[in-house]
Amino acid sequence: MKIGLVTCKEIETLLEADQDLIKLFGYKNHDAMAVVWNDMTVDWPSFDLLIIRSTWDYYLHFEAFEKWLMLINNLNITLCNTVEIISENSHKFYLKNLQKKGVQIIPTEFLDKTDHLDLSLIHDKDWQTAIIKPAVSAGSFMTEKFNKKDILSTTAKYTQIVKTCDLLVQKFMPEIELFGEVSLIFFGGVFSHAVKKMPHTGDFRVQVQFGGQYARFSPKPSTLQIAENILNTYTVTPIYARIDGIETASQFYLMEVELIEPDLYFNIVPEAKGRFVDCVLERYSTRI
Numbered sequence: 001m002k003i004g005l006v007t008c009k010e011i012e013t014l015l016e017a018d019q020d021l022i023k024l025f026g027y028k029n030h031d032a033m034a035v036v037w038n039d040m041t042v043d044w045p046s047f048d049l050l051i052i053r054s055t056w057d058y059y060l061h062f063e064a065f066e067k068w069l070m071l072i073n074n075l076n077i078t079l080c081n082t083v084e085i086i087s088e089n090s091h092k093f094y095l096k097n098l099q100k101k102g103v104q105i106i107p108t109e110f111l112d113k114t115d116h117l118d119l120s121l122i123h124d125k126d127w128q129t130a131i132i133k134p135a136v137s138a139g140s141f142m143t144e145k146f147n148k149k150d151i152l153s154t155t156a157k158y159t160q161i162v163k164t165c166d167l168l169v170q171k172f173m174p175e176i177e178l179f180g181e182v183s184l185i186f187f188g189g190v191f192s193h194a195v196k197k198m199p200h201t202g203d204f205r206v207q208v209q210f211g212g213q214y215a216r217f218s219p220k221p222s223t224l225q226i227a228e229n230i231l232n233t234y235t236v237t238p239i240y241a242r243i244d245g246i247e248t249a250s251q252f253y254l255m256e257v258e259l260i261e262p263d264l265y266f267n268i269v270p271e272a273k274g275r276f277v278d279c280v281l282e283r284y285s286t287r288i
Helices: 016-027 058-074 083-089 094-100 120-124 148-158 175-179 221-231 272-284
Strands: 002-007 031-036 049-054 078-080 108-111 129-134 144-147 167-171 181-187 190-198 213-216 240-247 252-258
Touching: 002 016, 016 031, 016 049, 016 272, 049 272, 058 078, 058 083, 078 272, 094 108, 094 252, 120 148, 144 148, 175 240, 181 221, 181 252, 181 272, 190 221, 190 272, 221 240, 221 252
Parallel strands: 002 031, 002 049, 049 078
Antiparallel strands: 108 167, 129 144, 129 167, 181 190, 181 240, 190 213, 240 252
């Protein structure tokens, strides 16, 4: 089986930790290689299976990425995760659907594209501070924290943005600064490992480019059960899934379900690479 590990131009040889996947698939007698999603020279029909790993620029070229997904679908090439899962997950309004199914998300207002942005809505809530971000984004792109006294300046900054894209406005949870963000990684619906991500002092963003620090983590049994319940809401179980959220003293609040191109933290938990490869082959090697 010929396998493409799909990435972007900026990481065309994959993350260092992901490069071992090529060897691991090779040990199982499958030919795997890195391939850039928007490289016009790629012979896509030559691949039996494509696994999205680090297409970390997709939200900057979203229309082109959607066309690429349709191309792969029309060519009847197996994509992991599926086109349907990725398409739904690419717009963060999927959180609204999960909320309707009983999932406890961070308190959120979903703002459709508009010519008249009004952030005064937080005056009617117990939100002293809020987070605003586009519905299609990654890596804290265009994500800012603001409080009630900043409403006018924040409105001015996002007035043009909301004309072309939907926004999320979320209650700022101080636990993110105190206890960090928890990521639970699942392969084929089975829990593999968890990582806690702590932001740099004075920041709320946990990504490493903003000074975030990551470490292995053992989630509470109740948190693990909630994450499993979230995955059970999907008709088709994703091959890989990362459940990101915040553990408070009494509750786990979902931040995001990452089903497109999440870092699976193989650099922190290297033994998980083998579990990932086995999961992929268990599902697809006999179907293709």
